[in-house]
Amino acid sequence: MKQFFSLFFLFFSVVAIAQDTTSLDFPELEYDFGTIKQGDVVNHDFNFKNTGIHQFKFSSVAGSCGCTVPKYNTDFIQAGAKDVIHVQFNSAGKMGDQVKTVTLNGNMHNGPIRLILKGKVTPNDQQVAAPDGHGPNDGHNHGAPPPPPALKEIPRIDDASFAKLAKTSATLSQKSIDFGVVEKGKVYNRGISIVNTGKTPLYIKDVIGNTPEVNIITPATAIEPGKSESLLVNCNLPASKTATLTLVTNTKKALKIKVKGNVKAK
Numbered sequence: 001m002k003q004f005f006s007l008f009f010l011f012f013s014v015v016a017i018a019q020d021t022t023s024l025d026f027p028e029l030e031y032d033f034g035t036i037k038q039g040d041v042v043n044h045d046f047n048f049k050n051t052g053i054h055q056f057k058f059s060s061v062a063g064s065c066g067c068t069v070p071k072y073n074t075d076f077i078q079a080g081a082k083d084v085i086h087v088q089f090n091s092a093g094k095m096g097d098q099v100k101t102v103t104l105n106g107n108m109h110n111g112p113i114r115l116i117l118k119g120k121v122t123p124n125d126q127q128v129a130a131p132d133g134h135g136p137n138d139g140h141n142h143g144a145p146p147p148p149p150a151l152k153e154i155p156r157i158d159d160a161s162f163a164k165l166a167k168t169s170a171t172l173s174q175k176s177i178d179f180g181v182v183e184k185g186k187v188y189n190r191g192i193s194i195v196n197t198g199k200t201p202l203y204i205k206d207v208i209g210n211t212p213e214v215n216i217i218t219p220a221t222a223i224e225p226g227k228s229e230s231l232l233v234n235c236n237l238p239a240s241k242t243a244t245l246t247l248v249t250n251t252k253k254a255l256k257i258k259v260k261g262n263v264k265a266k
Helices: 003-021 159-163
Strands: 030-037 041-050 058-063 068-071 082-090 096-108 111-122 170-171 176-182 188-196 205-207 212-217 228-235 242-248 256-262
Touching: 030 242, 041 096, 041 242, 058 068, 082 096, 082 111, 096 188, 096 228, 111 188, 170 256, 176 188, 176 228, 188 256, 205 212, 212 242, 228 256
Parallel strands: 030 111, 176 256
Antiparallel strands: 041 082, 058 096, 068 082, 096 111, 170 188, 188 228, 205 242, 212 228, 242 256
């Protein structure tokens, strides 16, 4: 019986520790990798510290797509300890502006936390080379250089083509975002994801909002059925207010995101 109570007390203590919340401090939540060539791999470390009084453990760490892979400590991180999340982005098959996110969940009271990688992917050298592999200085008379091959992804769609698109459906990971207390003149951002739950490609043609201080960076290319992409919501509210942003898409139902924040008084 004594051994039973000892084991029960130990189990109860472990559960209690797991339920205690702590806080994480990330000096950097967003990394801009600039311009890279298609096929390049970006690696970046996001450092953080457990600034609370309890130990911390991640319950889940997930990238917004298969091209964004995080590596992290699966053990308990003690109070006051520093650690790192390593994120790798593989640009193979990507083109144009990119915004990828990693969502962190665990026993932190300031969560979930989203890390953002963004930048631009341009054609690699093989894509702009001649189809036969010959260069301009190989002794052959090629005449005018051949045009670059078509990109793998489609540019943002025009009005006429957009009007002819078949309808699809999509869901947002969040329909509202509260930035809390913000400083006037400072830009805040938050990453969310959109999933194409329909049977035809999803296009985001534009974003309509009731305030220019809040906008969304969206992919210029189609999102295939069953696939997801990241959206970056930028907020620079001049005063306490709520903004409503509508995504112009070929979905059956309108997709709207409400954004709010309170400007800190000086």
